[in-house]
Amino acid sequence: MQVGSEAAEGLADTDLVAQLAAGSQEALGQLYDRYGRLAYSVAYRVLGDSGRAEDVVQEAFLKMWNHASNFDARRGSLRTWLLTSVRNRSIDYLRGRGAHERQELELKPALAEVAPRSDPWREVSLSLERSAVREAMDNLPAEQRQAVELAYFAGYSHREIADMTRVPLSTVKGRMRLALEKLSSYLQGGGLIDA
């Protein structure tokens, strides 16, 4: 048993997903051990409530468990998929909307496959990645960082952000674009995402 657990510990995410599809609860436990804390941190950051954060994380892991056979690594890493799911469900809770009202961000599969086939994160440890992302965010001008955070972690639309911050809509659009472009340059420069 010990040997099996150690072997599972070192498996790539894609291998664990294959085991999930075959019904391995051990694989689910391993993925929770790998990403559960981060997933909970994301949900808590959005919701600010431990009970609701637990519900969201449970729903996201169950979705992964029940749809493991549909996961396609060519469209992105498992971690990105899981954390995006946690963020989207958290925003749905926060904004009181159903999943059917969520904005459709998926591209046609054939276009989405243009995304890198490799897991861009596999070479670097999670803690280093997180430090790099925090540093990149810290380096943004305050108003650009605010625009990204209000949209991503609070679920506000660009129009709502313009109203809240009392700046023209075109300025908010510009801040979002500039912020993401700067983050892209920074993270690409550090080898954390593909160009």
Added chain:
Amino acid sequence: MPEHDELESLVAGWVLGALEPGEVAGVRAHVEACPICLDTALRLRRVVGALPLEVKDVIPPAALRERILAAAAASRGPMPALVLPKTRTKQYRPSARATNLAGRTRRWVPAYAAAASVVLSLVVGLVAGDVIGRQAPAPTAVVRSALVGHQGLASARANVIDLKNDGVALVDFSGLPQLDSGRVYEIWLITAGGRADPAGVFVPDTNGSKFVLVGRSLAGYAQMAVTTEVGPDGTLAPTQQPELYGSLV
């Protein structure tokens, strides 16, 4: 190309999920047709995928892992194979309860006022036990299971707290759709052989939640399931296959 410029200015908002609902379809269609905007969208989407890494670490409750594994086990468990009656099922009638139930006392208690104090005292006991570690049932006397929704009840969940020493169980439902007038949710306890015994009826609160006390032991039952039945008393046997169910630990 004013249209291109206008739509390109919305790509960052699109990958952040920050567009107005009426803007989304147009931007998506443009991105899929415009190589420049597609390249931008894919590049910025990779950045957005990294944003969750910025959050401060918060340690989840230790019980969450077990809860997820239990819910996963329940969701892959086989649907209870219920034997449905060929004719319309007789409804509960309180005045005829003894004969209709063939001597089987209706021991379930929906969460009405009479049961509220029992539920409250059990919950207080559990919480107090967790918090101050006194007067809590022995660890093996409290067993938790999960029910998972499917199909029309896909959004529904329930956590079952089986208080073995007390011979009762608490069921915490959430995410239940509202019922049509005159309908109720009915809880069934199912043996390994597929026999379904009624265990309570309830109507969820406006937010789709309900806390229900099942006033009988779960011993000898393999699964718990929920169907919608005619109200107010439910039926003696289920009239449909359940869409919310799970294995009992």
